[in-house]
Structures are given as C-alpha cells and as structure tokens.
Amino acid sequence: MQHTTKISLIAAGIFCLNVIHVQAQRIQSVRFSDVTIHDNFWKPKQEKVATATLNACIIQTEEKSGRIRNFEKVARKHGEKHEGIYYDDSDVYKAIEAMAYSLKNRPDAALEKKADEWIDKIAAAQQPDGYLNTFYTLTDINQRWTDMEKHEDYCAGHLMEAAVAYYNTTGKRKLLDVAIRLADHIDATFRVANRPWVSGHQEIELALMKMYHLTKEDRYLKLADWFLQQRGHGYGKGKIWDEWKDPKYCQDDIPVKDQKEITGHAVRAMYQYTGAADVASVNQDPGYMNAMTAVWEDVVYRNMYLTGGIGSSGHNEGFTDDYDLPNGAAYSETCASVGMVFWNQRMNSLTGDAKYIDVLERSLYNGALDGLSLSGDHFFYGNPLSSIGNNARNAWFGTACCPSNIARLVASVGDYIYGKSENKIWVNLFVGSGTKFQVGKTNVPLLMETNYPWEGNVKIKVSPSQKVKYALNIRIPGWAGNTAVPGELYSFIGAGNEKFEVLLNGKPVNYQVEKGYAVIDRTWQNGDEVEVKLPMEVRQIKSRKEVKANEDRIALQRGPIVYCVEGADNAGEVWDLLVPENPTFNIQKSKILDESVISVQANLLKVEATADGLNVKTKPQLVTAIPYYTWANRGKGPMQVWLPSKIKNIRIAE
Amino acid sequence: MQHTTKISLIAAGIFCLNVIHVQAQRIQSVRFSDVTIHDNFWKPKQEKVATATLNACIIQTEEKSGRIRNFEKVARKHGEKHEGIYYDDSDVYKAIEAMAYSLKNRPDAALEKKADEWIDKIAAAQQPDGYLNTFYTLTDINQRWTDMEKHEDYCAGHLMEAAVAYYNTTGKRKLLDVAIRLADHIDATFRVANRPWVSGHQEIELALMKMYHLTKEDRYLKLADWFLQQRGHGYGKGKIWDEWKDPKYCQDDIPVKDQKEITGHAVRAMYQYTGAADVASVNQDPGYMNAMTAVWEDVVYRNMYLTGGIGSSGHNEGFTDDYDLPNGAAYSETCASVGMVFWNQRMNSLTGDAKYIDVLERSLYNGALDGLSLSGDHFFYGNPLSSIGNNARNAWFGTACCPSNIARLVASVGDYIYGKSENKIWVNLFVGSGTKFQVGKTNVPLLMETNYPWEGNVKIKVSPSQKVKYALNIRIPGWAGNTAVPGELYSFIGAGNEKFEVLLNGKPVNYQVEKGYAVIDRTWQNGDEVEVKLPMEVRQIKSRKEVKANEDRIALQRGPIVYCVEGADNAGEVWDLLVPENPTFNIQKSKILDESVISVQANLLKVEATADGLNVKTKPQLVTAIPYYTWANRGKGPMQVWLPSKIKNIRIAE
Structure with missing residues (x-):
C-alpha cells in the first residue's frame, strides 16, 4: 500500500469519525422483502436464480x-x-x-x-x-x-x-x-x-x-x-x-481499529469491515469508522478495478501493491465484489454519502454480476478484465463459495435500492420497483419506473394518503457528473455533454445537493412525480498513470455499465485493435443470448500486417462493445475491457 | 484425405506387397529384456519411470x-x-x-x-x-x-x-x-x-x-x-x-485390407495397424501390408506433425483433412505417438526399410516423450506445438490412458534398438547399450557407446567368440542425409555441411546402402569397432506449402530432436520473434531442471513497437531454443516450435 499519503488519510479519518459519532446509522436500508421489483433487468435475473441457479446449487449439494x-x-x-x-x-x-x-x-x-x-x-x-x-x-x-x-x-x-x-x-x-x-x-x-x-x-x-x-x-x-x-x-x-x-x-x-491499509485476502477483508460497520452502527464506536474510512480509500483510490472488483492476485486471493491491477491475470473474485456491495451499503448507511453507493453500484453491475452466467447455471470464480480466449464459466467449483454468494445477492438485490431515515426517503439505486414508506403516521407508497441501466429516465411517483413533508434524497451518481470513481483512480476523458436533470411533475425543480444526493425537501401529495434524467452518453475512461496495466489504454462506460469487446461480436479477434484520438460511438439495442442490452459501436482502428509481412499498418474498424457482465456467455473467446491507444507489446499470432 | 494421388499410392502399395509377401518378418526385434541400457539419456528416464511414474500410477489406482x-x-x-x-x-x-x-x-x-x-x-x-x-x-x-x-x-x-x-x-x-x-x-x-x-x-x-x-x-x-x-x-x-x-x-x-487413407481416432488406428502388421508377419497376408503401405503414406506424407505426433483434432482425438496441422490447437495425443512407435517398428520388421525407424525415432524422441514430465510424475495428454502459456502437465486425467502408456514405452524402449535376421544384425536406434546376438552357433556380444541424441558419435563394438561372417546393418537416419521426413511433408532448408560417416577400426570403410541402412557385410572378429559419425548440425525445416499453419514459418531440428522456444529461456516471451534470412546458430550444453540437453542459440529478430506506439520495428535478438520434449517443465509459459519469418496476424499484448 502507498505510504506517502497516510498522514492526511488518517487525519481525514479522524475528521469523519466525529461526524459519524453523532450521526451513526442515519439511514436504514429498506429490506428487499418490502420492495417489489418489476423491471426488465433484475426481475428476470431473480427468476433465473430461483430456477437455474438454485437448481445448480441443489444438484451440487445433494448429488455431485x-x-x-x-x-x-x-x-x-x-x-x-x-x-x-x-x-x-x-x-x-x-x-x-x-x-x-x-x-x-x-x-x-x-x-x-x-x-x-x-x-x-x-x-x-x-x-x-x-x-x-x-x-x-x-x-x-x-x-x-x-x-x-x-x-x-x-x-x-x-x-x-x-x-x-x-x-x-x-x-x-x-x-x-x-x-x-x-x-x-x-x-x-x-x-x-x-x-x-x-x-x-x-x-x-x-x-x-x-x-x-x-x-x-x-x-x-x-x-x-x-x-x-x-x-x-x-x-x-x-x-x-x-x-x-x-x-x-x-x-x-494489527487491531481492526488501527487498520489503515487494505491487505490480504479480499473476501475476508470485506466481511470483516461489513461486520465492523454493523457493530459501529449500533455502538457508535468511532474506532471502527476511523479505520474503515482510511481502508476504504485505500481500496477505492488505489486497489479497485474499474468493474468494482478487488483482490487482483490469485496467489492470496487478495491485495498486492497499490495500483497493481493486471487485466488478464485479474483475480477479482466474485465473492469479493459481493462483499464490496455489503460493505459499501453499510458505509452509506453510516454516513449518508452517495459515494459509497457509487462504488456499490459499480461492483454490483459489473464485478459481481459477471460471476453469474446469463443462463444462471454457470459461474466465474475470478473475473478477469481481459482474456486471450481461455476463460469459461464453470458449472461448479471445488471451493464453491461464489455460486451461492451471487445467488443470495441477486435474490436480495432489493435491499440496496431504498433507504429511510427520519423524514427522509433515500433512493440509492435505479430499479423499476415499488415500496412503501412511513413518514410520521402517513403511508407513502413509492413507485419507480425505469429501463435502467439501459436508459437514463427514471420516474419516481409517490402516493401519500395525505399531504406530508419529507426530503426525497435521490442519488446523483458520480458518473453522472464528472467523477468516474471516487478518488479518481479512473477518470473520464473529456467533459460530458449531457447533464443530470430532475423534474417535478414535468417541470424543473430546485434541489440542494448533499453528499451526492439531490435533496427535494417539500410537502408531497398523492400523484407527485419526480423524473430524473441521467446522462447516458458513452464515456471514455482512463486510469491514473500509476496503473501500469492500463497505460495508453481506454475503457468505455455508459451509465453504471462497464463495456468490453469480445471476439463473438468482432470476427473472433479483439487483440489487434487500437483506439484513435476522438473515436465516435453509437449505441444499439442488442441481444446477448436472451439478455436485452445496449451495445456500443465504436469507430476504432485495426492493426494488420503489411503485404511483405515485415511491418504493420492500421485501417478503420467498426467495433462492437458489450456490457462486461455479459461476456463469456457465447463460448470461449478473446475479450478486453481496456483497449490500447498505442502498440506496446506485439505478438505475432498463428 | 487427399484424393488426387490415390491411384499411384495404391499402385505403390501393391508393388510393396509383392516384396513383402516373400520377405515378411525379415527382422526380429531384440527384446528389451535382452538389452542393457547404460546411457545418460534413457537410463535415467527408466529410473524416473520406475520410481516417480509408477508411484503416480499406484497412488492414482489405489487411492485417488x-x-x-x-x-x-x-x-x-x-x-x-x-x-x-x-x-x-x-x-x-x-x-x-x-x-x-x-x-x-x-x-x-x-x-x-x-x-x-x-x-x-x-x-x-x-x-x-x-x-x-x-x-x-x-x-x-x-x-x-x-x-x-x-x-x-x-x-x-x-x-x-x-x-x-x-x-x-x-x-x-x-x-x-x-x-x-x-x-x-x-x-x-x-x-x-x-x-x-x-x-x-x-x-x-x-x-x-x-x-x-x-x-x-x-x-x-x-x-x-x-x-x-x-x-x-x-x-x-x-x-x-x-x-x-x-x-x-x-x-x-471399410474392411481393413481395403483401407487406403487414415481416418478417425488416432490411437484406435495405430493399434489396429500394429495388430494387422503382427498378423501379417505370421500369416504373410498381403492384404494387410497392401493397405498399411497406403495408409502409412497418408499418415506420414500428409497428416503427421514434425514431432511425429498424429491426430490433430481434439474433437475426434484423431485425423481431419490432409495438411490440417494447427500448432496451438494440436491434439497430438501422447498415446497416438506411442502407437506410432509400435506400428512403425512392425513396418520396419516386415520390410527392412529404415524409413519406418526414421518416423519411429521422431515420434519417440519428440511427440511421445513430451507426454512425460522431466520429473516423471506429470503428463501431457495432448502435445501442442505452440502455447500462449496456458498449458501445464497434469498429475493425472479422468481418462488416464497416457500416463501408463508412456511409462510402458519408456520402460521397454530397449525393444526398439536392435533387430536380427538371418546373418544380419540391425542397429536401428543409437542408444548406449549392450546386447548379445547369435550368428549361427557363434555368440556375438555387442556394445554401443554414444551420447546420442546430443552427440553424433556412435561406437559399436562386437566381441564374437570366434571370427564370424554377417552383415551389420546400421541405420542411416533420413535426417542425416537430406530427408527431414519420408515424403517431404517437412524438408530441410539448404543442404547440410556435415556428412554421415562410417569408420571400421578407425578407418573409412566401404558399405552398401540398402533401404536406409549402411550394410557392412564381412567377417567380424573380437574387438572390431565400427564408429558412426552422425551430422549434428542445427537444421532449419520448412513445411509443404499445403500446411497453412506453418506458412512462412521455420522449425529447428538437430539430430532426431525437434526444438522449440519457450518463455522460460527468453525473458518470458516467444511470440514477438521473426526468423531472418540465413539466421546463425550455436549450440550449448544446458540443463532443463536436472535434464542435461543441448540447447540452440539462434540469432533472430524481435519485433517491438516504435516509440510513438503506432508502428513496429525489428531488432536482433539472441534466442534460446530447447528440445521440444523438455518444454512446460518450468511452469506455464509461451512456446513455439514453428517460428514466423513474416508477420501475419498481430496481437497487441498487455
């Protein structure tokens, strides 16, 4: 872990702790059992888990x-x-x-x-x-x-x-x-x-x-x-x-409360800090929060993949040196991304800061979801960010922590959508779903309609039985502004053209921004509808220069979804592509097996040998990128998340 | 299989059959039990089989x-x-x-x-x-x-x-x-x-x-x-x-005697023809020999790897179309190479033609031996001719035909060194070993001393108890002349500078050449020593143009040993090399783990990116090649047998 910034991090931690101490457990998660998901993204996945995934678990547990x-x-x-x-x-x-x-x-x-x-x-x-x-x-x-x-x-x-x-x-x-x-x-x-x-x-x-x-x-x-x-x-x-x-x-x-850096086995670490956050939310122990603030920054600022995956090394299933984030060799265990979801929810509950949900969302839609095949019955234990074509999802593993872990996460994904605190309703994730809040003595049914993550329009309709005053806190995703991830380990290239917008009953509305939430504090009545417009441009992302694996490489993201290019959409090959300056992008509705997605068409370059076989040249190439979590569902093939803009190492292939 | 040449092949087969019919079983193999191997190549391997390999077989059979x-x-x-x-x-x-x-x-x-x-x-x-x-x-x-x-x-x-x-x-x-x-x-x-x-x-x-x-x-x-x-x-x-x-x-x-082309599962085919040859050697049935002559040419002329491996496809563990010999995807099962050894020995026994031993030797020292780790307790089922670094020998397999097959072959390799027929002693392989012949009523102890396959000097000393006349038939390997393999599927580039030589008691001797054997027919006495000098130059090999996988590629061979370049000796990378015109080679005594070998240093080119990352250039690179059978013993890493002289497909690596 990097040592140069430790003193300031510790100071920041202590600062946070004071805030926390008085405001611990400010947000209570709305349990999935009180949320009805009806969307086209998560609901079908829950169906697959209920059938294919659980069936795989049962067959393995009982027979195999x-x-x-x-x-x-x-x-x-x-x-x-x-x-x-x-x-x-x-x-x-x-x-x-x-x-x-x-x-x-x-x-x-x-x-x-x-x-x-x-x-x-x-x-x-x-x-x-x-x-x-x-x-x-x-x-x-x-x-x-x-x-x-x-x-x-x-x-x-x-x-x-x-x-x-x-x-x-x-x-x-x-x-x-x-x-x-x-x-x-x-x-x-x-x-x-x-x-x-x-x-x-x-x-x-x-x-x-x-x-x-x-x-x-x-x-x-x-x-x-x-x-x-x-x-x-x-x-x-x-x-x-x-x-x-x-x-x-x-x-x-070292004692948990003295920990400042992320070390060791990634899943163990995530479960530990989740437990520590749970304890801190009850006993308001500042020691845990102090440590977790520093450790969280060490994870997110220096040791997290763009997919929200963590633990880059298969050797210890965990962390190595800061910025050591190889793509093909990425371990990025499914369970560690599940752990990131657990821990970041707790950090959000403790602080009311949307940056934790930004990370949670990234891990959920990318690093964690990639662990589950579209068919629901095959799994990735590790989730690399590139492949030469030798990776395939497995029906099971000797050490089989991941299948049931991703199953329980998907089945309970309703846990992560909403929060509540005194006179506040929190919308963290954008998922077509309904739930019911109690504000004072007033019931406030809430219905969210959206085609997220494929479309950026989100309608939130509230139907209080009587007029009631509360703050509706809607998360403004970091990526909807100009922050790809908190801490800028990854950042957008260029400014976005579209802006995050909020309408109330069809008209622009004034709102305060607090810790990444748009806060609309007013008296609500039956039928009030908030419409959020999220900027769904395709954005190019670069890494901090310290991440050697991504030097002169860019990745694509749209909404919360990280994209990759896979052989199946690109004539079998994706390792001969170069990204030119100012590539153009188009989006298209596509299907990966039975999964409806938005794919991205990018105008890139293809490197090929000259006629004499002694040099290379480039030619324009229209390339299709797909959501990272959908790769490796159509057989083995090459894949890359980070595409080079320059030639670095050459392989002369067969 | 190719059809255009079938008529002439059939004709050739019929011609052979007449020869065979009258001369069937002209050579009897000297059984390994009558041969004492004392060399530095096979004897240590037999020790490893006796300990490590058989121990692995026992543990698997009994426990695992x-x-x-x-x-x-x-x-x-x-x-x-x-x-x-x-x-x-x-x-x-x-x-x-x-x-x-x-x-x-x-x-x-x-x-x-x-x-x-x-x-x-x-x-x-x-x-x-x-x-x-x-x-x-x-x-x-x-x-x-x-x-x-x-x-x-x-x-x-x-x-x-x-x-x-x-x-x-x-x-x-x-x-x-x-x-x-x-x-x-x-x-x-x-x-x-x-x-x-x-x-x-x-x-x-x-x-x-x-x-x-x-x-x-x-x-x-x-x-x-x-x-x-x-x-x-x-x-x-x-x-x-x-x-x-x-x-x-x-x-x-079709009936065995009507078969003209190699088809289907490679091991099944090898065992079938071995059995057919065994039957034909007793009942002198011309039908089997006729068929086998045509099929053998179909295997060796169009469907064999440079390593003597056969059966290019994992799909049917067998043969596909003529000249379909992919390198990275090569199946080339260990058992099929073992089968090639079996069958070619029988073909040699039936015909007295050294070309079959040329193939046997190629399969034995390359395709078959590659199936066994240097440690003796790990195995390859398939033996690819290139690797991107994802191949590792296994401790065992679900279908575990290969481990015990290579074990029995190595333990009985003494079977393939000598042959006898009336008044003739045949030396087929060059292995430091001793045996005893009976010529008429005279005992003829024979002692062979050599550091083959690393050195080309072979001394054969006979010690008959009294003067006795017989022909000593010493195989002149095809590769010692200008024939890389029978049929020229693979051929040498350029002429060799060194020549095959035979000395008798230190002086040049006249000999007849019959079907690839140097025949010295004379009266021998105690202490007579024949010295054979085999040309051990490093030779470049090219494929017939029909083998698309090897287009604009060369391979290296020295003596019977096919070479490869592996990451372990070349800073981890071998896919960025180009072979220039007229490369130079040097040899060097080396160790791969505890295996003493001759490695080859080649002056090649390395392709690397230009400073702007938008093009490539080449620079001279000294590359180390090692015997093919020794690869994948030092962890996973990239490997190639066939090295490109031109750039064809480019991959921009991480």
Missing part, C-alpha cells in the same frame, strides 16, 4: 459434491468419512440463505420443502453442546477449535445468516434455534470463558449482528465486537499463523 | 481414482456401485504391464508385491466363465457384450498385454491364466460361435498376437485375424454406430 451427505453421516454415527473440504458446510448454508430470499420474492412449495429437508439434516448433525461442524465431527471432534483457520466460525456465521433469512421468510424457527444454540456454544466457549480466538476467515461478526438485530440478544452484539477485537494481538494459532506465518492474510497483523 | 476398488467390489459381491469410467480397468492393466517391464530392468521386491496384490484382486474379479470387466459386472452383467464401443475387448487386450509382460518378467502364471481364460471366453463367444463383433477400440488384436507368440496357441492368431476381418462389413452396434453414426471413427467404414 456430496455436501449434504456429510450432515447425514454425522447423524448416522457410523464412523463414515468426511467428503470434500473442511469449509463445505458453508455452501449448504449459503444455498439455504439464497433459497430463503428467493422464496420471499417467489414462493415455491417444492423449494421450501427442499430447504426444510436440509434443515432437518443440519439440525440432526448438531452436537448436544450446540457445536455443529461436519468436518471435525466426522474426523476427530477432539481437535475442534484448535486451528483458527479451519473455518468453524465461518461456517457457523453462514449458518446464522441462513437461519435469520429463513426465519424472516417462513417464520420457521428450526434453523434459527440451531443457530442460537451454536452461537451460544461459541459465546460460552470463547467470550465468556475469555479464551482467545481469531477467526481465520471473518464472517461470523456480520452474522452475529444479524442474530442480534433479530433476537435483540445483547450477547450477540458483544460477541461480534469481541471477535473483531480479538484481532491484531498475536492470538492467532493454526495454519495461517504457524505455517504461512502471514497474519496479514486475514487482517490480523 | 479408485480404479482398483472396482475389482475389490466385484469380488465382494455386495452390490456396490462402479466408480469411474467404463474403460478404467485398462489403466490398471497397463500400469501392471509398465511395472513388469520396469521390474525386468530394475528388480524391486516392493513393486512386485504391489503388482501381485493387484493381480490377486483382478483374478478374484474374473467370472466363472472367464469374463472380466468390472463395469458390466458391477452395473448389469446381462448387458455385457451388447455395445461394441464399451471397451470390453479393449480392456481384455490390455489385460493380455500385462499378463504376457508379467509372465515374461516374473515367470508367474496367475495373470496369464486369467488372460487365457478371458481370451478363450472371447474366442468361444464370438469367433467360434460366429457372432459378429467389431471392436469399438482396437487393441485386442495386437494383444492376442502377444498371447499367440507366448502360448503358440493357433486360436489366438486366428482370433486376432478374425477381429480385424470383422471390420468394414456393417456389423457395428453401439454408440459409435447407432448414436454417432460414425464407423469411420473406429476405422470400420
């Missing part, structure tokens, strides 16, 4: 990879061997969590029956003292809680998340009771007993906060905070510490 | 892929499920065959105990009527012998080969008796019962010929011939015929 069989084996007590990897239990839990969200959107008796079946098997595998982990129970239960890397608490956390989700959807307590017994076992074993434990893969902290919010049991808040505070004191024992000697890998080199 | 467990399950009769693929039994047999060869070279009580253990399990899985196949026995034995593609006879063939090998090494009959019962079951079920059966994967024919030679039982010769003669009459039933509708895939579209 045998993850559910470990629970059955524990219950049978026949001394049978554990199958798979020690963290496989978590995939079953995450699948149940995704099923729970999907069942809320789209009831399905057969799916609920399946979840109930699995829950019975999980419950039957719980030990009398509340412990639940098939790996240790089937190998040697005397070894439990000895290697902090072995994901026992991580699996427990995912069980808790699943339990809360399933209870919220169905009202059934069975899994929740299992989760409570397990959480209490962990609380008694560690916090109450004052026995050190550093989670080797953070996750339980945010899960415990969900348990806390559901049960109101204070001990879960305390335990979540306890887990966070265990870190950075040299308590670690197990593979990460004793074999790898790398506590940084799991952000255990 | 569970192939041996199927035999145990059959014996237990508990109704347990078959694991793996229906042809997996064959891998166990081939591993035993490789163990048998290795045990002959290098006794190892523990290894022999392991083989005996497996043999007990195999024997216990044989059915009372002699049938032996774990797939059908564990699924539904009533379905046996219904789908001709299901490899029952293929697995049986590999059992027979293993049984013969193990008997030859150890004198133990247990596996041989199993093989005899199985062969007799098959003979009774099909040939005797006159029930049609087209082997879906040829192999049993050559195996039955081994059984015939060992047992002298005429029925095995008859059954081998019967299997061959079943083909091409529309008898096929099962997946290949009924689902794929592609009898060509297994060379069943």
